[in-house]
Amino acid sequence: MVKFMDNSRPRLLFSSVIAALFLAGCTVGPKYHQPAATVQAPPVAYKEIPTQQQDSGDWKIAQPQDAMLHGKWWEIYNDAELNSLEDQLNINNQNIKQAFENFMEARTLIAQARSQLYPTLSVGPTYTYSHPSANLKNTTGTTGAAGTPTTGSPPNSELATLPFSASWEPDLWGKVRNTIHEQQYDAQLSAADLENEKLTEQASLAVFLFELRGQDALQKVLDATVEVDKQSVDLTRSRFETGVDDEISLVEAQNVLDNAIAQATNLGILRAQYEHAIAVLIGTVPSSFSIPFKPLDAAPPAIPLGVPSQLLERRPDVAASERSMAAANAQIGIATAAYYPTLTLGGTAGFESSLLSKLLNWPSHFWSVGPTISETIFDAGLRSATVKQFVATYNADLASYRQTVLTAFQQVEDNLAAVRILSKEIQEQQQAVQSAQRYVELAQARYDTGVDQYLNVLVAQTTLLSDQQTLATLHTQAMTASVALIEALGGGWDRTQLPTPAQVSEKVHETKSN
Numbered sequence: 001m002v003k004f005m006d007n008s009r010p011r012l013l014f015s016s017v018i019a020a021l022f023l024a025g026c027t028v029g030p031k032y033h034q035p036a037a038t039v040q041a042p043p044v045a046y047k048e049i050p051t052q053q054q055d056s057g058d059w060k061i062a063q064p065q066d067a068m069l070h071g072k073w074w075e076i077y078n079d080a081e082l083n084s085l086e087d088q089l090n091i092n093n094q095n096i097k098q099a100f101e102n103f104m105e106a107r108t109l110i111a112q113a114r115s116q117l118y119p120t121l122s123v124g125p126t127y128t129y130s131h132p133s134a135n136l137k138n139t140t141g142t143t144g145a146a147g148t149p150t151t152g153s154p155p156n157s158e159l160a161t162l163p164f165s166a167s168w169e170p171d172l173w174g175k176v177r178n179t180i181h182e183q184q185y186d187a188q189l190s191a192a193d194l195e196n197e198k199l200t201e202q203a204s205l206a207v208f209l210f211e212l213r214g215q216d217a218l219q220k221v222l223d224a225t226v227e228v229d230k231q232s233v234d235l236t237r238s239r240f241e242t243g244v245d246d247e248i249s250l251v252e253a254q255n256v257l258d259n260a261i262a263q264a265t266n267l268g269i270l271r272a273q274y275e276h277a278i279a280v281l282i283g284t285v286p287s288s289f290s291i292p293f294k295p296l297d298a299a300p301p302a303i304p305l306g307v308p309s310q311l312l313e314r315r316p317d318v319a320a321s322e323r324s325m326a327a328a329n330a331q332i333g334i335a336t337a338a339y340y341p342t343l344t345l346g347g348t349a350g351f352e353s354s355l356l357s358k359l360l361n362w363p364s365h366f367w368s369v370g371p372t373i374s375e376t377i378f379d380a381g382l383r384s385a386t387v388k389q390f391v392a393t394y395n396a397d398l399a400s401y402r403q404t405v406l407t408a409f410q411q412v413e414d415n416l417a418a419v420r421i422l423s424k425e426i427q428e429q430q431q432a433v434q435s436a437q438r439y440v441e442l443a444q445a446r447y448d449t450g451v452d453q454y455l456n457v458l459v460a461q462t463t464l465l466s467d468q469q470t471l472a473t474l475h476t477q478a479m480t481a482s483v484a485l486i487e488a489l490g491g492g493w494d495r496t497q498l499p500t501p502a503q504v505s506e507k508v509h510e511t512k513s514n
Contacts, residue, residue: 027174029333048416067304092283119168163350175337182330187504192320212274213296214476222264229257249454300482314490341375415485
């Protein structure tokens with residue numbers, strides 16, 4: 001009996017091997033678990049929260065203490081002009097637009113990574129019509145009458161091909177999947193960076209506006225001082241002209257007036273710079289933007305603080321730092337996959353003919369298919385070093401994450417202390433202004449009755465002006481410290497607003513800015 005070989009068995013065996021490889025496919029590398037944010041447990045309460053024993057000022061925190069800001073945090077100041085400027089900033093600020101485009105770019109990298117899951121198909125049609133040289137050695141021309149070849153010009157030739165090729169590298173070890181995860185985490189990181197940029201620009205706008213109004217408050221103090229000094233000059237001149245006082249008193253009074261006028265003029269520098277900075281923040285040319293005069297007269301509002309454990313979910317920079325760790329962990333998996341063999345499935349099919357007219361006839365078809373498996377057997381430690389590189393990157397990101405968290409706690413405590421202490425200092429400075437005002441009244445009365453020289457009045461007036469300027473500056477510092485506190489708390493953002501991996505993976509629609 002003659003046995004014939006079954007040609008289907010090798011193909012069946014090959015198919016079984018491929019199927020087994022697919023079933024055994026896995027994602028290599030460490031699984032990501034978010035580590036603890038701090039080595040020690042987070043505190044249960046902020047150290048610098050005002051208490052009845054600590055706080056003798058008028059600033060209070062919002063109740064209940066576990067409440068948080070949401071959305072447009074700047075509306076807590078009840079300032080219509082600030083609200084309008086913030087709305088313009090959110091639309092026209094160029095730094096925010098740049099951060100947004102960076103986020104959109106990061107999203108496109110996800111689609112690029114996902115494309116590696118699918119085969120690559122290509123087509124390369126060719127057509128060649130050639131006329132060989134008649135002087136080629138051992139060439140023959142057309143057949144003679146007797147059927148024998150004759151020397152001379154060889155015949156022209158024609159070749160047409162229409163090949164289609166396909167190549168696919170199955171993701172057996174999760175290299176592509178880890179790459180997709182990495183890009184998704186990076187896109188989330190970019191989204192958190194966008195929110196952090198928004199918060200930074202919004203807080204800068206509020207600070208600049210309050211600083212500008214603080215300059216207006218100083219301007220109001222100096223304008224009032226100039227008017228008082230003018231009256232003093234007029235009075236001293238009258239006394240000098242009538243012989244009651246000497247010329248030195250008049251010169252001293254005029255000098256104080258001149259100094260006050262010069263200080264009032266100097267305030268215009270910072271005010272103009274703050275106004276220009278606000279214009280740039282809202283995307284406006286400074287030369288076409290102005291803010292009306294309005295002295296700062298507000299006190300910091302009651303700010304809902306929440307509890308320290310919530311801070312980890314409220315700050316976009318903390319979220320960005322954590323996503324950086326997740327991306328670094330995915331990179332370890334990508335590097336680990338290099339230890340395993342690579343399977344590539346490829347095939348080619350199409351039509352080929354020496355006559356273009358017969359190219360698409362069925363006898364002109366051809367095809368070939370086959371797998372390729374490759375494995376690196378020696379790389380001088382390259383793969384091992386690459387894995388160690390990304391492990392070190394992950395560990396560095398972990399340290400950066402924990403440092404970011406510690407810095408966040410520090411910034412909240414710093415600004416809590418600043419707002420609380422400034423509130424108390426403002427009350428104390430108000431008392432100093434009142435006593436300085438009384439000092440001026442007494443010195444003026446003694447001068448009017450001839451008991452003291454005018455120099456004592458000048459000293460009293462200088463003391464009053466200095467105390468009034470200090471009080472106006474403290475009001476400005478308290479307002480800007482409250483903005484810094486809100487920024488340290490994360491503004492109105494929380495981690496629930498961070499887009500999920502599925503959301504950042506949605507198709508990006510191409511738009512070009514003008």
